[in-house]
Every structure is written in structure tokens, then in C-alpha cells.
Amino acid sequence: MSGRTQGRVIAAHGRHYTVELVDGTLIKCFPRGKKNDATVGDNVEITLQGHNEGALETILPRKNLLYRSDESRSKQFAANVDQLLFVIAVEPQFSDDLLGRALAGAWSADITPVILLNKIDLVDGLEAARVKLAPFRQLGVQIIDVCAHDPEQLNTNLLPLLAGKTSLLLGQSAMGKSTLLNTLIPKAQAATQMHSVALGAGKHTTTSTRLYHLPDAGGDLIDSPGFQGFGLLHLTHKDIERGFPEFTTHTPSCRFYNCTHQHEPGCGVLAALARHEIDAARHALYIRLILAKSAHESHYS
Numbered sequence: 306m307s308g309r310t311q312g313r314v315i316a317a318h319g320r321h322y323t324v325e326l327v328d329g330t331l332i333k334c335f336p337r338g339k340k341n342d343a344t345v346g347d348n349v350e351i352t353l354q355g356h357n358e359g360a361l362e363t364i365l366p367r368k369n370l371l372y373r374s375d376e377s378r379s380k381q382f383a384a385n386v387d388q389l390l391f392v393i394a395v396e397p398q399f400s401d402d403l404l405g406r407a408l409a410g411a412w413s414a415d416i417t418p419v420i421l422l423n424k425i426d427l428v429d430g431l432e433a434a435r436v437k438l439a440p441f442r443q444l445g446v447q448i449i450d451v452c453a454h455d456p457e458q459l460n461t462n463l464l465p466l467l468a469g470k471t472s473l474l475l476g477q478s479a480m481g482k483s484t485l486l487n488t489l490i491p492k493a494q495a496a497t498q499m500h501s502v503a504l505g506a507g508k509h510t511t512t513s514t515r516l517y518h519l520p521d522a523g524g525d526l527i528d529s530p531g532f533q534g535f536g537l538l539h540l541t542h543k544d545i546e547r548g549f550p551e552f553t554t555h556t557p558s559c560r561f562y563n564c565t566h567q568h569e570p571g572c573g574v575l576a577a578l579a580r581h582e583i584d585a586a587r588h589a590l591y592i593r594l595i596l597a598k599s600a601h602e603s604h605y606s
């Protein structure tokens with residue numbers, strides 16, 4: 306095999322990538338030169354070399370890219386994503402800080418977020434989880450109840466939403482991302498387990514991001530390892546504000562056009578906060594993001 310062709314990155318392994326060609330052939334690709342900034346979901350141009358190997362030449366223009374960044378590094382989650390499926394569960398407890406950050410990241414990258422509330426069979430904790438989700442429901446984010454062990458239920462509640470789209474499963478570990486994936490795409494199971502056993506990570510630990518095809522619905526599902534933090538230092542002030550769509554009805558009444566909604570007099574957002582029309586935890590998250598950004602900028606200027 307030789308020559309130029311195009312494909313899609315379906316897995317990133319650090320040093321090399323797995324690129325899938327249109328006919329389904331998998332090619333092990335090494336980046337040309339030192340640059341290796343491709344990510345799962347990228348459409349790429351490659352040069353075939355030898356048996357099912359190739360060189361990754363260029364990344365084709367992206368529709369979007371979801372990533373996080375903190376002081377020490379940034380990490381790309383995936384590119385060309387239609388929707389973010391943020392998985393939380395009745396148990397263990399989920400972090401509303403991480404959820405809020407993921408939503409802000411998605412909105413600022415023009416990716417539609419959907420919350421999957423998993424493990425609804427654990428009925429004892431269900432009500433508490435719903436209460437904790439109320440501020441997010443109020444934002445108009447679609448919340449879908451699922452039980453990852455129940456294929457019938459997933460086929461009815463979730464599958465129609467996935468048809469023809471690329472969806473990224475994201476969330477803290479133990480929320481049930483891999484279980485969801487394996488129930489929807491039984492063929493994925495073997496691949497995940499072989500890979501993590503080979504790396505000594507244990508049978509059920511997802512160690513890398515990978516894209517899988519839905520068997521009938523004609524869409525793709527990307528599974529990713531759990532994460533502890535979701536820094537958003539790459540966002541501008543404007544991007545951060547876009548992560549809080551509930552502010553937009555109140556910002557027009559801010560006295561200053563460049564109001565940052567922290568302490569300014571005549572701020573419409575702070576007034577709405579005082580009237581409990583904006584959730585206090587959400588505004589606190591907004592302030593954390595703004596302050597982290599300012600600290601980062603003053604450190605590097």
C-alpha cells in the first residue's frame with residue numbers, strides 16, 4: 306500500500322494514532338515530525354507506508370475541539386463532536402463544579418451538552434440526585450434518565466438521540482460511561498478490556514479515548530477516561546460568559562458595558578443573584594473561572 310488518503314482518528318495512543326479509512330481499514334499512523342496534536346475525531350490526511358501503517362500529514366479543518374487546560378498542561382478530549390453526553394450517576398456523588406465546567410467548555414466550543422443521569426435503578430438516592438440537578442434542568446439542559454445495564458431502556462431513551470451524530474461520553478470515573486458504551490455497542494467490550502489489561506490498568510479501567518460506531522443507528526460514540534479536573538484557562542472572558550447562558554437576560558441591564566459581574570455597581574447579574582433568579586453556586590463557579598483566568602494571566606504577563 307502507498308499513496309495519500311484521508312481518514313478519521315479513532316484512537317490516540319500518545320506516540321501514534323489509529324486512523325480509520327472510509328472502507329473501515331485501520332492504519333497505525335505516526336505523526337510527521339515532532340508535532341502530534343491530532344485528537345480522536347479528527348479528519349486527517351495520511352500517507353500510506355507499508356502494511357497498514359502510515360504517516361499523519363495534516364489535520365483537516367475542525368468543526369470544533371473540546372479541551373481543558375490548567376496551569377501545568379492542556380488536554381484535548383475530542384474534535385468534531387456534535388454533542389457532549391456528560392454522565393453522572395445516582396451513586397457515587399457527582400461534582401456539580403465539574404459538571405458546570407464541562408457545560409461551559411461545551412457551550413463555548415459550540416457543542417450541545419446533554420446530561421445522562423445514570424443508575425436510576427438505585428432508587429434510594431434518586432431524589433437527592435434530581436434535587437442536585439435542578440439548577441441545571443432550569444438552564445434548559447436536556448437530562449436523560451438511563452440505566453446502563455438495561456439495553457431496552459437505552460434503546461428507547463438514548464439511542465434516538467445518538468443517530469447520525471458523533472457523541473462524546475465524558476464524566477468522572479465510576480459513573481458508568483464504559484457500561485453505557487458496552488451495552489450500546491457490545492463489540493466495544495473486548496477492545497476496551499484487552500487494551501487496559503495490556504497496560505496493567507485493570508479490566509474495567511478506561512485508559513484512552515476511543516471512537517466506536519453504533520451498530521444500527523449510524524452514529525459514533527467516543528468513550529474517554531474519567532478525569533479529576535476541568536481547567537478552562539484557555540477560555541476568554543467572553544467565552545466564560547457564554548458558559549453561563551442564564552446571565553444573558555440580565556447583562557443588558559449592567560451599568561457598564563464591560564461589566565464582569567463580580568462587584569460592579571449597577572450589575573444586572575448581581576441583582577438577579579440577589580433576587581435568587583440566578584443560582585448562587587453557578588455564580589460562584591463563574592467567579593472561580595474568572596479569578597483563575599486573571600491569576601493565570603498576571604502570572605504570565
Ligand SMILES: Nc1nc2c(ncn2[C@@H]2O[C@H](COP(=O)(O)OP(=O)(O)O)[C@@H](O)[C@H]2O)c(=O)[nH]1
Nearest residue numbers: 423424452453454478479480481482483484509
Ligand atoms: N446499579 C447500576 N450500576 C451501574 C450502572 N451503570 C454502571 N454501573 C456500575 O458502575 C460501575 C462503574 O461503571 P463504569 O462503566 O466502569 O464507569 P466509568 O468509569 O464511568 O466508565 C460498575 O461497577 C458498573 O457495573 C447502572 O445503570 N446501574
Ligand SMILES: [Mg+2]
Nearest residue numbers: 482483510511
Ligand atoms: Mg470507563
Ligand SMILES: [Zn+2]
Nearest residue numbers: 559564566572
Ligand atoms: Zn454585570
